Amino acid sequence: MAKIKGETHDSFKGGLMNKAKAYDLPTRLFHWLFAGLFVAAFVMAKFTDDDSSWFTQHMLLGLILFVTTLLRVVWGFVGSRFARFSSFPLNPLRLVEYFREFMSTKGRTFFGHNPASAWAAVVMMGLALGLGLTGSLMATGQKETFEDLHELMANAFVFVAIAHVAGVVLHSLRHRDGIALSMIHGKKDNKEGAPAIASSHRWVAMGMAGIIGLFAFHLYKNYDPVQATTHVFGAKLQLGESESAGDRDDD
Numbered sequence: 242m243a244k245i246k247g248e249t250h251d252s253f254k255g256g257l258m259n260k261a262k263a264y265d266l267p268t269r270l271f272h273w274l275f276a277g278l279f280v281a282a283f284v285m286a287k288f289t290d291d292d293s294s295w296f297t298q299h300m301l302l303g304l305i306l307f308v309t310t311l312l313r314v315v316w317g318f319v320g321s322r323f324a325r326f327s328s329f330p331l332n333p334l335r336l337v338e339y340f341r342e343f344m345s346t347k348g349r350t351f352f353g354h355n356p357a358s359a360w361a362a363v364v365m366m367g368l369a370l371g372l373g374l375t376g377s378l379m380a381t382g383q384k385e386t387f388e389d390l391h392e393l394m395a396n397a398f399v400f401v402a403i404a405h406v407a408g409v410v411l412h413s414l415r416h417r418d419g420i421a422l423s424m425i426h427g428k429k430d431n432k433e434g435a436p437a438i439a440s441s442h443r444w445v446a447m448g449m450a451g452i453i454g455l456f457a458f459h460l461y462k463n464y465d466p467v468q469a470t471t472h473v474f475g476a477k478l479q480l481g482e483s484e485s486a487g488d489r490d491d492d
Contacts, residue, residue, distance in 0.1 A: 261352070262428055262441070264424060265320065265440065265445075265446075266427070266442055268313075268320065268323075272424045273424070274453065276402075279402070281302050282302040286395070292482040300481070301464065303372060306373065307377075310369040310373070311370070338356075339357060343411075350416060351433070352429055355412075358409075365405075375390055376391060
C-alpha cells in the first residue's frame with residue numbers, strides 16, 4: 242500500500258514537472274474570490290426576501306466583488322503575460338474555429354486562455370462591473386429603474402459561468418491534461434512551446450488581498466444593520482428596508 246501511495250505521489254509530482262507556469266498568483270486569487278463572492282451573493286439574493294438581513298449581505302458582497310473585479314481589470318493591463326487582456330484570443334473567428342475543431346477532433350490546446358475561456362472571462366468581468374454599478378444605483382434610490390437590468394445581468398452571469406464550467410469539464414475529459422487544476426497551482430501543459438511566466442507576483446497578490454480586505458472592513462465598519470445602510474467613502478447606500486420602516490409598515 243505504501244508503494245502504491247508513493248507511486249501516486251511521484252506520478253503527481255512528475256505530472257506537474259512536465260507543466261510550465263502560466264497563471265500568476267494575482268490571477269488565481271482573483272479567480273477564486275470572483276467565483277466565491279458571486280455564488281454567495283447570488284444565492285443570498287435568490288433565496289432571501291428583500292427585507293431580510295441576508296439580502297443586505299448580498300449587496301455588501303456585491304460591492305466587494307465590484308472592487309475585486311476592478312483590480313483584476315487593472316492587472317489585465319499591467320500583469321504578467323497570460324494575465325493581460327492583450328494575450329486573450331478574442332477574435333470571433335478564432336472562437337468559431339475553436340468550437341468547430343473541438344466538435345470534430347480534440348482541438349488544439351492553448352498555454353494561456355483559449356478563445357472560449359477568454360470570452361467567458363471578459364463577459365463575466367463586464368457583467369460583474371455592471372452588477373456592481375446597477376446595484377449601487379439601486380441603493381441610492383433608483384431601485385425601480387435598474388432592478389430588471391440588474392436581475393437580467395445576474396442571470397446572464399450564471400448562464401456564462403455554467404457554460405464555462407461545462408467547457409472545462411469537456412476539455413478535461415478530452416485532453417486529460419488536468420486543466421481544472423491550473424487555477425490552483427498555475428501550471429499547464431505547454432505544447433505550444435510558449436515561454437512560461439517568470440514570476441508568480443506574490444507581493445502583488447498580497448497587495449490585492451490587502452486592498453480587498455480593507456475595503457470589506459470599510460463597508461462593514463460603516464454598516465448599520467438596523468437602518469440597513471452603509472457608507473462608501475461618504476456616500477450613503479440603502480441596502481434594504483430598515484427595521485424602523487418595517488415596524489411602520491406593520492403598524
